[in-house]
Amino acid sequence: MLPVLLLMTLGFVLGYVLRNKNKFIQFSNKATTLIIYALLFLLGIGVGLNKTIVSNMTTIGLQAILITFGAVLGSLIFAYITYKLFFIQKNEK
């Protein structure tokens, strides 16, 4: 994963230096969207070719949704506490 972080840092610096070159930034945004689509397409192919995944789709989907429930509920509980502790006074004055 090191090359990924290096490339991202490089991109970050380049983006900051060239932040006023609108054409370049637009191109970069378009490229991001296109590559994301391409990668999702490739992931789709990989999944379609993978018999284990195709035959276990229901289990996998269920696991995914369970993780989501955990993550959302956990976030909500933390947010509830934070809201009660830090945000209420500000908005009632």
Place this chain on the structure above:
Amino acid sequence: MFIVGVVLGIYKFLPDFLIENDFSKYSLYALMFFVGIGIGADSNALSVIRKTKIKIILVPLCVILGSLFGAAVISYFISEISLTEAMAVAAGFGYYSLSSIFITEISGETLGVIALLSNISREIITLLATPFFVKYFGKLGGIVSGGATSMDTCLPIISESTGKEWAIIAVFSGVVLTIIVPFLVPFILTFI
């Protein structure tokens, strides 16, 4: 695109070079380069962070700690998924495209698909249940449920059920989480 790929893959309706070569690694490198440019060039992203009051930081922090903690608890009940894997999936915070691609690259396609479905469903749950979350969990409910999507796809519903003055917090939290995802997901899978 993902579904088209699945269908083509199942029926092997593909040229051989696409099956035999792994293009995804190099595409990922290119993607990260462009994502980096996007963050660096986004004056919004940087100025929001500069103007921040300490309190606002608590919001994305709630999402990070809450999601990881919640997923950790859930992983205890799913025998096929380890603690690390569940936390990495939850660390997508709804940013399904980027997180699932990372997870596929590091941990393989099965977990990648779980990440994709899990993070898409996080977005859908937020779109459907934000009014409910706001009613029972306070004004931050929709914002934390949306995670990274609070800044774009889920912003309208959040702003409507919470009030416009909370939209800026939603955008802030979404921006912070979007920036953190590409660092946090590989970090969790590599070091935890």
